[in-house]
Amino acid sequence: MQRRAGGRAGPLPAAIGALCRALPLGSRPAPDTFRLAKFDRPQASPELWRLLYSLLKQIHEGGCTKSDTIDTQIRFVKSVLRYHGYGRPEFYQLPSDGSVGSRELLLAFSWLLHRINLLEQLLSVNRVKIRDETSLCTCGDNLLKSWKGMTELAPEHGLKNEVDIRYLQWLNGRLRFQWRSLHVDYQEQCKLLYKIHVYTNGSHMDQTVGHFSVTETDLIRQPDNYKQLMQLLESETSRLEAFLEWKQLEPVYWQWMIKGRERELLDEKEFSEAIGKIHKAVELKLSELKYQCAHKKNKMHGPCRLVFKDKHPASKMGFGRSRAKEALMNVSASELINELRMKEARLEKELKQLQEECRHKLTEVADGMDSVICIPPMKR
Amino acid sequence: MVPAGCARRLVSILNRALEDCAEQRRKLDHSLNQCQALLGDCSLIVPQCLSGTQSRPGSRFLLKIHVPESPKLEVSTKSEENEPAAKELEELELLTRALEKVLRVRKSVLETPLQTVGAAEGEKTSDKKPAAKASITEQVPVSKESIPKTIKVTSLSKKPVTSKKASAYVLKAPYRTDLDVKRSHRKAPAQQSSRIPRVAVKGSTKGTSSQQAKTNVPVMGRKVIYAAAGSQQACGSPRSPLCKEQSFAFGDSTNHENSGAANLQLANPEKNSPGSLAESLVTQNPMAGDIPEWSPTPQTCTLWEKRSLLKLPPLYRKTYSRNSRLWETCCLCQTSAAAAATRNHFVERIQTTFCPSTPTISPAEIEEEINVLHDAYSLLSHRFKAENTGHTTWQSEYECLLTLEGLQTTVSQCLNKLQQLRRAAESQGRLQACCIGDAGCPSADCTPFRGQQCGNMSVLAVPLLYYSSLQELRDITALKLQVAMLCQKINIQKVMITELLPVLEYRLHHKDSVSHLYRAVYTLLCEGGERFPVLLHTRVF
Numbered sequence: 001m002q003r004r005a006g007g008r009a010g011p012l013p014a015a016i017g018a019l020c021r022a023l024p025l026g027s028r029p030a031p032d033t034f035r036l037a038k039f040d041r042p043q044a045s046p047e048l049w050r051l052l053y054s055l056l057k058q059i060h061e062g063g064c065t066k067s068d069t070i071d072t073q074i075r076f077v078k079s080v081l082r083y084h085g086y087g088r089p090e091f092y093q094l095p096s097d098g099s100v101g102s103r104e105l106l107l108a109f110s111w112l113l114h115r116i117n118l119l120e121q122l123l124s125v126n127r128v129k130i131r132d133e134t135s136l137c138t139c140g141d142n143l144l145k146s147w148k149g150m151t152e153l154a155p156e157h158g159l160k161n162e163v164d165i166r167y168l169q170w171l172n173g174r175l176r177f178q179w180r181s182l183h184v185d186y187q188e189q190c191k192l193l194y195k196i197h198v199y200t201n202g203s204h205m206d207q208t209v210g211h212f213s214v215t216e217t218d219l220i221r222q223p224d225n226y227k228q229l230m231q232l233l234e235s236e237t238s239r240l241e242a243f244l245e246w247k248q249l250e251p252v253y254w255q256w257m258i259k260g261r262e263r264e265l266l267d268e269k270e271f272s273e274a275i276g277k278i279h280k281a282v283e284l285k286l287s288e289l290k291y292q293c294a295h296k297k298n299k300m301h302g303p304c305r306l307v308f309k310d311k312h313p314a315s316k317m318g319f320g321r322s323r324a325k326e327a328l329m330n331v332s333a334s335e336l337i338n339e340l341r342m343k344e345a346r347l348e349k350e351l352k353q354l355q356e357e358c359r360h361k362l363t364e365v366a367d368g369m370d371s372v373i374c375i376p377p378m379k380r
Numbered sequence: 381m382v383p384a385g386c387a388r389r390l391v392s393i394l395n396r397a398l399e400d401c402a403e404q405r406r407k408l409d410h411s412l413n414q415c416q417a418l419l420g421d422c423s424l425i426v427p428q429c430l431s432g433t434q435s436r437p438g439s440r441f442l443l444k445i446h447v448p449e450s451p452k453l454e455v456s457t458k459s460e461e462n463e464p465a466a467k468e469l470e471e472l473e474l475l476t477r478a479l480e481k482v483l484r485v486r487k488s489v490l491e492t493p494l495q496t497v498g499a500a501e502g503e504k505t506s507d508k509k510p511a512a513k514a515s516i517t518e519q520v521p522v523s524k525e526s527i528p529k530t531i532k533v534t535s536l537s538k539k540p541v542t543s544k545k546a547s548a549y550v551l552k553a554p555y556r557t558d559l560d561v562k563r564s565h566r567k568a569p570a571q572q573s574s575r576i577p578r579v580a581v582k583g584s585t586k587g588t589s590s591q592q593a594k595t596n597v598p599v600m601g602r603k604v605i606y607a608a609a610g611s612q613q614a615c616g617s618p619r620s621p622l623c624k625e626q627s628f629a630f631g632d633s634t635n636h637e638n639s640g641a642a643n644l645q646l647a648n649p650e651k652n653s654p655g656s657l658a659e660s661l662v663t664q665n666p667m668a669g670d671i672p673e674w675s676p677t678p679q680t681c682t683l684w685e686k687r688s689l690l691k692l693p694p695l696y697r698k699t700y701s702r703n704s705r706l707w708e709t710c711c712l713c714q715t716s717a718a719a720a721a722t723r724n725h726f727v728e729r730i731q732t733t734f735c736p737s738t739p740t741i742s743p744a745e746i747e748e749e750i751n752v753l754h755d756a757y758s759l760l761s762h763r764f765k766a767e768n769t770g771h772t773t774w775q776s777e778y779e780c781l782l783t784l785e786g787l788q789t790t791v792s793q794c795l796n797k798l799q800q801l802r803r804a805a806e807s808q809g810r811l812q813a814c815c816i817g818d819a820g821c822p823s824a825d826c827t828p829f830r831g832q833q834c835g836n837m838s839v840l841a842v843p844l845l846y847y848s849s850l851q852e853l854r855d856i857t858a859l860k861l862q863v864a865m866l867c868q869k870i871n872i873q874k875v876m877i878t879e880l881l882p883v884l885e886y887r888l889h890h891k892d893s894v895s896h897l898y899r900a901v902y903t904l905l906c907e908g909g910e911r912f913p914v915l916l917h918t919r920v921f
Contacts, residue, residue, distance in 0.1 A: 085742025
């Protein structure tokens with residue numbers, strides 16, 4: 001059975017092994033599954049469906065509901081693949097009992113590996129939470145509320161056909177109160193976090209950070225509670241090692257994927273032609289990207305780690321190793337604050353404008369009411 | 381009843397927003413508890429001053445009291461600042477002295493009626509108590525009104541009056557030295573409203589009882605309340621005055637010989653500096669027959685005091701360093717050229733087998749582009765408005781004209797892109813039907829998927845956000861919350877416009893009386909629910 005790429009016996013199993021070990025615990029397939037899938041053996045199909053389902057769930061929703069039936073799982077995987085632009089009709093025609101199609105699944109999996117940087121995303125999403133984090137952008141808040149609110153019209157049970165306007169006012173007031181309490185709670189948390197950071201400043205062995213996070217402080221206080229954390233860290237370390245190994249052995253895997261599909265071998269000319277085409281396509285894409293970037297500030301997104309650094313450090317704390325890639329992305333709080341202030345100002349303007357428009361409309365309505373004059377409240 | 385028609389969508393949005401808030405608060409509560417446990421795990425010995433911190437109405441203070449096994453002095457409070465102020469220590473000193481003086485007075489008081497056992501003593505102590513209490517009671521209502529914040533203090537304290545003479549004193553029944561009164565561990569969660577809880581004082585003159593008490597004292601500035609209560613339920617401790625506004629914890633876990641323990645209560649309000657938060661200091665004295673000391677012997681240290689000794693466990697340190705080194709390496713790791721080439725080759729080949737009508741742009745990319753366009757829109761509209769200011773010179777006007785023209789070209793480019801995206805989205809819908817066709821799976825089954833993350837998740841590095849002061853951290857948090865809240869408000873406003881205005885117009889059209897409805901709608905739509913307009917009837921008779 002052809003298993004070799006380039007005439008050697010070793011690298012392919014090693015590559016696939018590294019790939020499997022780089023996947024998160026709980027979603028790891030047996031390396032043999034890949035081999036079976038290459039030859040389209042049906043017994044590999046259910047496992048590959050499960051694999052795709054659990055990996056994609058982790059990336060997109062951060063959680064796995066194992067109770068989903070195979071049917072639901074398959075539908076989910078198909079919709080995600082469509083979302084990312086996968087267009088093989090054979091894949092979408094696979095039956096929803098998951099009995100056949102392991103080869104198609106292998107193709108889809110490999111395509112995803114490249115297309116969405118599957119491994120990197122999984123590593124990011126499953127990062128062990130030992131740091132104090134916050135996010136640099138406010139996208140998370142928007143996403144939840146804007147989608148949910150506007151599109152669903154599900155009637156509330158218990159709601160009569162007519163709603164008293166005072167009920168709406170009351171709900172509105174409650175919401176405002178909740179926001180205020182939330183604000184207070186958050187400010188409280190800031191104080192506590194700051195204290196912990198300041199108190200533990202200088203005690204961390206990582207020089208670029210210098211102080212402990214909440215989890216680390218808790219770790220000192222109750223070392224026994226953290227066996228699981230240590231285990232998770234260990235497993236993350238081994239996953240990172242496997243990832244590096246995979247990066248070394250990647251070409252073997254891709255060779256193997258191509259080899260089975262077509263019968264021809266790559267020769268030099270075709271190879272360089274392919275390379276040339278790729279270069280052109282990439283250039284085209286990049287120029288478009290540059291254009292797009294011209295209209296948009298390079299905003300930072302996503303989670304970041306919160307680090308306290310005294311402006312006037314009295315201690316001898318140095319900078320330690322400089323992290324080349326990360327240093328470019330380090331953000332100072334004042335930058336973020338400025339950005340947030342500008343965004344806040346924009347949004348306030350928008351809200352005020354909407355309210356102004358409403359005022360105009362309502363003034364018109366008031367004109368329509370006879371024998372009633374409306375005196376708007378005093379402008380602050 | 382002022383009906384507002386079927387505003388179902390609005391109601392469901394508001395309810396969902398409320399649920400979101402509640403969930404966030406729950407999470408926050410959890411993390412707050414954890415942080416507080418870390419900071420004030422052990423008792424804080426040194427009173428920490430609270431000053432200069434911005435206080436908003438409703439900010440809360442948590443006091444955690446830990447009951448040690450042995451009756452040592454215990455002080456617990458919540459600190460807001462790192463350093464105890466010199467002034468605070470001074471005050472503490474003064475209070476200590478005052479307390480000692482009172483104790484001496486007490487002792488002498490106890491000694492004199494030693495001969496007249498029983499009732500007299502009881503009277504005295506009971507007299508003292510209401511008097512003392514009365515003074516506190518007075519303050520409480522006064523301060524209650526003026527302060528929006530409250531502090532709940534669980535005072536577990538006792539003040540044994542121990543002297544050789546006192547120990548020789550034998551109480552007659554029904555007075556009994558309480559043997560097994562235990563201190564109680566009481567958590568005092570803070571409340572945001574200023575109310576005083578009614579805690580029943582389970583006092584009894586017989587038998588052992590443990591009294592638990594909460595003293596909810598609204599404080600302004602630096603009122604420090606010291607409450608020391610004796611273990612003895614001396615004779616007919618008047619329950620009614622006790623129960624009214626305050627109650628005291630009687631805790632005594634040792635020293636059975638201790639007799640004649642007096643109830644002492646001292647309240648020492650001070651003038652405050654506005655805006656500073658108060659602390660309450662609760663002390664307990666060790667029993668064991670010695671002169672009550674004010675200086676505590678700490679059992680455990682706070683995070684503050686331990687800070688130079690903190691060390692992470694060695695196993696963790698090793699794992700952490702290995703881990704962070706690996707992360708670094710992974711970040712810097714690049715795909716080798718050979719791997720990239722073969723990989724792209726594979727991808728190309730597989731893409732040739734895609735359904736021919738597959739558009740080049742996937743739904744994921746469409747979403748990304750939409751976000752870009754959305755931001756571009758707000759930027760552009762912002763710039764447009766900025767350019768519409770009046771111009772004095774022809775140069776500035778010309779400049780404005782050119783800028784507007786440039787903006788216009790950008791706008792048309794964006795609109796073109798929008799058209800492209802729309803076409804791509806439509807063809808995606810058609811593709812769905814095409815690819816599914818044979819398998820017989822209806823298109824309704826494959827529900828369209830929407831992405832939920834932001835930014836580039838495949839970047840392995842997590843950036844560091846450096847902040848250098850508490851104010852910065854608070855600003856960030858406050859601003860983030862404000863932005864989220866404004867977004868939500870805008871969404872709600874838009875829904876309100878579509879749902880409420882038609883109702884108003886409909887009713888007006890039908891000549892119903894709309895004054896109430898109008899007023900309510902005006903408030904909601906134009907003032908964010910905060911202020912009301914005034915409606916005047918001008919019917920001329």
